[in-house]
Amino acid sequence: MTGSLTIAGLGPGSDRQVTPEVTAAIAAATDIVGYIPYVARIVPRPGLMLHPSDNRVEMDRARAALQMTAQGRHVVIVSSGDPGVFAMAAAVFEALEDAPQWQALDIRVLPGITAMLAAAARAGAPLGHDFCCINLSDNLKPWEVIETRLRHAARADFAMAFYNPRSASRPDTFARTLDVLRAECGPDRLITFARAVSTPEEAIATTTLAEARPDMADMRTVVILGNSATRRVGPWVYTPRRAG
Amino acid sequence: MTGSLTIAGLGPGSDRQVTPEVTAAIAAATDIVGYIPYVARIVPRPGLMLHPSDNRVEMDRARAALQMTAQGRHVVIVSSGDPGVFAMAAAVFEALEDAPQWQALDIRVLPGITAMLAAAARAGAPLGHDFCCINLSDNLKPWEVIETRLRHAARADFAMAFYNPRSASRPDTFARTLDVLRAECGPDRLITFARAVSTPEEAIATTTLAEARPDMADMRTVVILGNSATRRVGPWVYTPRRAG
Numbered sequence: 001m002t003g004s005l006t007i008a009g010l011g012p013g014s015d016r017q018v019t020p021e022v023t024a025a026i027a028a029a030t031d032i033v034g035y036i037p038y039v040a041r042i043v044p045r046p047g048l049m050l051h052p053s054d055n056r057v058e059m060d061r062a063r064a065a066l067q068m069t070a071q072g073r074h075v076v077i078v079s080s081g082d083p084g085v086f087a088m089a090a091a092v093f094e095a096l097e098d099a100p101q102w103q104a105l106d107i108r109v110l111p112g113i114t115a116m117l118a119a120a121a122r123a124g125a126p127l128g129h130d131f132c133c134i135n136l137s138d139n140l141k142p143w144e145v146i147e148t149r150l151r152h153a154a155r156a157d158f159a160m161a162f163y164n165p166r167s168a169s170r171p172d173t174f175a176r177t178l179d180v181l182r183a184e185c186g187p188d189r190l191i192t193f194a195r196a197v198s199t200p201e202e203a204i205a206t207t208t209l210a211e212a213r214p215d216m217a218d219m220r221t222v223v224i225l226g227n228s229a230t231r232r233v234g235p236w237v238y239t240p241r242r243a244g
Numbered sequence: 245m246t247g248s249l250t251i252a253g254l255g256p257g258s259d260r261q262v263t264p265e266v267t268a269a270i271a272a273a274t275d276i277v278g279y280i281p282y283v284a285r286i287v288p289r290p291g292l293m294l295h296p297s298d299n300r301v302e303m304d305r306a307r308a309a310l311q312m313t314a315q316g317r318h319v320v321i322v323s324s325g326d327p328g329v330f331a332m333a334a335a336v337f338e339a340l341e342d343a344p345q346w347q348a349l350d351i352r353v354l355p356g357i358t359a360m361l362a363a364a365a366r367a368g369a370p371l372g373h374d375f376c377c378i379n380l381s382d383n384l385k386p387w388e389v390i391e392t393r394l395r396h397a398a399r400a401d402f403a404m405a406f407y408n409p410r411s412a413s414r415p416d417t418f419a420r421t422l423d424v425l426r427a428e429c430g431p432d433r434l435i436t437f438a439r440a441v442s443t444p445e446e447a448i449a450t451t452t453l454a455e456a457r458p459d460m461a462d463m464r465t466v467v468i469l470g471n472s473a474t475r476r477v478g479p480w481v482y483t484p485r486r487a488g
Contacts, residue, residue: 016265016268017263018263018264020260020264021261084361084364084370084372089482090373090483090484093372094482097475109369111357117326121327121328121333121353122353124333125327126328127328128334130379130393133375133377134374135373140486140487141487148399149402152396153376153400155396156376156392231341234348236351238338240338241330243389
């Protein structure tokens with residue numbers, strides 16, 4: 001009995017952004033593993049076991065999924081967005097490091113529409129030139145690392161996408177981020193707040209760094225900062241393809 | 245008669261990575277516009293006009309699509325990967341800047357699976373921590389801009405994804421890129437070459453900067469450089485979620 005583990009991206013929220021290969025993997029699964037709101041997106045059916053778990057237990061979840069796979073189950077770990085962008089894929093490979101007996105299991109990663117690209121599409125094309133992508137959660141790294149990255153990214157004139165900008169447990173990180181960005185990029189730089197993209201609660205707003213306030217973001221928001229050439233055209237925001 | 249323009253991402257190659265909303269947009273289109281190999285992915289049907297065009301005519305293509313939209317056609321511009329990542333979305337908004345009469349047209353951008361995320365999924369999770377994304381084509385920017393970005397990205401300890409690493413018309417850019425990366429990141433840094441991801445010609449190979457050669461990449465390759473913590477586990481490459 002040979003099991004399989006698929007780490008699949010559900011996209012940011014709409015089923016219309018779930019790829020056919022992910023839909024097929026879910027249809028063939030015996031077990032769905034993931035954070036509670038992501039597992040809630042799966043339609044129950046006879047023969048399918050749902051294993052929702054809480055946030056911040058990624059390693060436990062990864063080990064449980066590998067254990068079930070070793071027992072011959074067909075397990076799909078569901079992530080929001082893309083599983084390789086601040087999501088479950090890295091956690092599974094981290095769990096594999098400590099468990100050589102599981103390294104020969106049948107494992108695959110299926111990409112998904114990640115939040116920054118869904119948000120960029122709704123805003124226009126703010127990531128149309130070189131860009132970077134930074135997780136602002138300081139659960140996983142100290143503020144000093146974040147600040148260093150922000151300053152280098154600004155001096156490289158990257159557009160920037162920020163995941164997990166703000167939560168109740170660390171309300172200050174995003175305020176400090178905005179302070180660094182204002183100092184590096186000036187007050188007129190465009191910044192887009194995209195909340196709950198592709199869901200009925202979607203809200204997209206673009207403003208300048210001078211006008212940006214920390215409470216414009218929460219944990220369901222992805223934030224996109226333009227580069228020095230990012231501009232508005234009609235209702236859209238875009239970054240030209242050419243530098244200089 | 246009200247037209248519409250959809251700028252849609254087809255993903256890197258496999259139809260199993262095309263989202264349902266993109267498939268629906270193509271099914272409702274009267275006209276498909278795009279670079280020859282991308283239009284070739286569309287199944288012809290009665291009533292659907294195909295408008296393939298050559299590379300490096302993005303602005304002409306964008307204006308032609310806007311013109312048809314203004315005439316009441318339902319136009320889909322197809323891009324490989326995601327239309328907002330070094331693709332047609334920015335070109336359309338650039339064309340709109342010069343044509344205010346078209347700014348009220350019904351325009352939407354539909355995201356797709358971009359090459360770096362499809363490649364990362366096949367390799368493991370090399371973009372599992374903060375990363376940047378750089379287009380190495382120097383048609384659109386001078387080498388000095390690329391070099392500055394590479395050095396800042398290295399000093400920020402970003403993982404990096406490179407699009408358009410190499411073409412016959414500019415064979416030296418990628419060699420110079422590797423030289424800069426070796427100087428900044430040392431010889432042991434992992435680098436993944438992912439060619440033609442999700443197609444029958446797919447080839448994925450990971451090596452070190454010491455062993456990397458310019459001819460490992462061509463224009464169908466996306467290249468992913470790890471950060472200082474990126475490592476192998478079994479057949480996979482991944483970047484841990486934590487810094488430091």
